[in-house]
Amino acid sequence: xxxxxxxxxxxxxxxxxxxxxxxxxxxxxxNTQVSSPFQILICYDFDEDTTLEALQKNGFINExxxxxxxxxxxxxxxxxxxxxxxxxxxxxxxxxxxDYNAGIIDQMVDFYKGGSELVVPxxxxxxxxxxxxxxxxxLLVTAVSWSMHAFAGIPVHxxxxxxxxxxxxxxxxxxxxxxxxxxxxxxxxxxCHRLGWKMTELPAKWYERKYGKSRFKIFQWAIAYLxxxxxxxxxxxxxxxxx
Numbered sequence: 209x210x211x212x213x214x215x216x217x218x219x220x221x222x223x224x225x226x227x228x229x230x231x232x233x234x235x236x237x238x239n240t241q242v243s244s245p246f247q248i249l250i251c252y253d254f255d256e257d258t259t260l261e262a263l264q265k266n267g268f269i270n271e272x273x274x275x276x277x278x279x280x281x282x283x284x285x286x287x288x289x290x291x292x293x294x295x296x297x298x299x300x301x302x303x304x305x306x307d308y309n310a311g312i313i314d315q316m317v318d319f320y321k322g323g324s325e326l327v328v329p330x331x332x333x334x335x336x337x338x339x340x341x342x343x344x345x346x347l348l349v350t351a352v353s354w355s356m357h358a359f360a361g362i363p364v365h366x367x368x369x370x371x372x373x374x375x376x377x378x379x380x381x382x383x384x385x386x387x388x389x390x391x392x393x394x395x396x397x398x399x400c401h402r403l404g405w406k407m408t409e410l411p412a413k414w415y416e417r418k419y420g421k422s423r424f425k426i427f428q429w430a431i432a433y434l435x436x437x438x439x440x441x442x443x444x445x446x447x448x449x450x451x
Contacts, residue, residue: 217244217298217317218373221290223251223283224259224304231259233307235268241310244317248273249293251286259304284388291384291392297376301393305417309371315410316373325405326397327373329412330366340416352437360440362401364409367394368433371412378405388432398439 220238224231231250238248250273252260263269276293278286287301298320300313309329316327331338332353338346349368356362370390378400386395400407 217296218246218300218313219290219294219296219298220246220248220300220302220313221251221287221294222248222302222304223278223286223290224257225253225283226258227262227304228258229262229266231262231304232266232268234302234304235263235273237307237310238302238313239272242313244314246272246313247296249276249290250274251276251278251290253278253281253286282388283390284386284392287390287392288384291374291379298373299376299379300373301370303371306371308413308415312410312412319408319410320373320375322408323406324373324408325375325378326400326407328364328366328397328407328409329369329371330364330409331369331412331414332365333409333411335411336366337411337413337415339414352433356437356440361444362397362440364397364407366409366412367397367437369393369412369414372396386432386436391432391436394433394436395439398436401440402443 222231222234235248238246250259250263252275260275263273269275276289278289280286280288290301291299298317300316312329316329319327330336332350338350353365353367356367357365368390370393372393374396378396381403382396382399384392384395386392397407
């Protein structure tokens with residue numbers, strides 16, 4: 209857990225949107241299951257967000273949980289704001305409904321300390337879980353991840369998960385061009401691969417959220433995702449000198 213006298217090993221960025229008291233179980237799971245020094249950046253869009261009220265009411269805002277107002281817009285803008293505010297050497301993007309993956313964060317940090325610039329929690333390897341979503345979303349996400357691994361040479365099996373660990377080196381090196389949804393995740397993945405930097409994966413769980421409304425918009429963000437889906441094919445097979 210982070211303290212004033214100890215620089216956190218990681219910043220955990222959580223974009224929120226009216227998550228209310230469901231955020232409390234997420235914070236509790238991180239506080240009880242993560243031993244690496246960390247700080248949580250709650251990135252929000254507007255002051256009336258019910259997440260803030262729940263955190264304040266229950267005394268969760270302290271040196272370990274910091275409120276960060278989105279200076280852009282939407283979930284991508286919230287994460288981007290978190291990247292810019294963060295000072296830690298490694299940053300984890302984490303979901304506001306995830307109270308079941310905190311137990312793998314120390315292992316992710318160990319992979320980072322072992323030289324990985326990007327650590328990918330994967331739903332599609334042995335031990336991973338992907339349950340509860342609509343069949344179309346499951347088909348699409350599975351197909352994208354499988355084809356990027358099989359044909360584009362991406363050395364991990366889950367290309368679209370928004371839950372990631374990024375090194376400060378990667379965030380400083382890569383200019384983030386995407387602006388929609390969770391596309392930061394796939395963009396940083398394919399650019400890390402283009403740089404030839406080390407990445408590691410480990411099994412993770414994913415369940416459709418029980419409370420609130422998902423911010424994942426398949427059709428609205430499809431074009432934005434396609435750009436980064438084709439990026440490794442263009443740079444590998446067409447030898448295009450993309451950034």
